[in-house]
Amino acid sequence: xxxxxxxxxxxxxxxxxxxxxxxGYRLLAADSxxxxxxxxxxxxxxxxxxFDSSPPWLQEALSAPKEVLPREKDLTDGEAxxxxxxxxxxxxxxxxxxxxxxxxxxxxxLELAFLLLEKGVRVELTDGLARAFPLLPGLHxxxxxxxxxxxxxxxxxxxxxxxxxxxxxxxxxxKATTLTLENQALGPIRVRVVEGRxxxxxx
Numbered sequence: 001x002x003x004x005x006x007x008x009x010x011x012x013x014x015x016x017x018x019x020x021x022x023x024g025y026r027l028l029a030a031d032s033x034x035x036x037x038x039x040x041x042x043x044x045x046x047x048x049x050x051f052d053s054s055p056p057w058l059q060e061a062l063s064a065p066k067e068v069l070p071r072e073k074d075l076t077d078g079e080a081x082x083x084x085x086x087x088x089x090x091x092x093x094x095x096x097x098x099x100x101x102x103x104x105x106x107x108x109x110l111e112l113a114f115l116l117l118e119k120g121v122r123v124e125l126t127d128g129l130a131r132a133f134p135l136l137p138g139l140h141x142x143x144x145x146x147x148x149x150x151x152x153x154x155x156x157x158x159x160x161x162x163x164x165x166x167x168x169x170x171x172x173x174x175k176a177t178t179l180t181l182e183n184q185a186l187g188p189i190r191v192r193v194v195e196g197r198x199x200x201x202x203x
Contacts, residue, residue: 002026003092004085007033007044008078008109009053010101013128014039018096025094030081033097034062048084049077078105082112090121098125099132110134110155114197133200135160137193142200144185151201152180158196164189 005025009032019040029037031049035058047064050071069080078098085093093116098109109125113134116123125132133142134155144150152162157175162168166184171194174180191200 008097010097159194
């Protein structure tokens with residue numbers, strides 16, 4: 001499977017566990033996401049962007065092949081990097097630095113994640129601590145440890161249910177609700193999305 005880890009510009013907790021997890025992934029970075037590569041002690045095979053968010057010291061410190069984009073364009077450096085990963089045949093994408101920080105970027109990353117999923121690409125978003133999985137209609141199984149906290153969010157609306165949690169839920173139409181926030185896994189959970197879109201958020 002062609003697995004890519006994309007370093008975006010949002011917050012990222014660079015840990016040894018995350019570094020170990022990235023073994024087997026092809027690493028790409030978007031503009032200021034290059035700082036995460038330094039924190040992880042890794043060198044991306046491609047560093048792409050207009051570099052308006054990468055100060056000179058960062059560009060000197062990170063020796064990675066660059067692809068320079070114009071500053072005036074109709075997409076972010078992160079979206080351009082996603083397109084590059086698709087061109088390279090990505091089948092699984094881990095979006096690092098995709099959660100937290102600027103709300104507009106987080107929401108845009110989630111929308112882009114759904115576009116990837118609709119193309120058949122497996123996708124996960126993380127800030128190194130929390131993890132988010134976009135979900136389309138179907139049954140989704142997650143092997144969680146007992147006690148793992150999670151939220152299940154309609155995005156923006158969905159009919160969905162969950163089994164294997166402290167508070168199970170039969171398939172229920174949901175929109176603009178806090179009903180499915182702050183649940184807890186009893187072990188592996190199963191999420192059924194009957195219609196619409198949802199996000200599983202592990203924290």
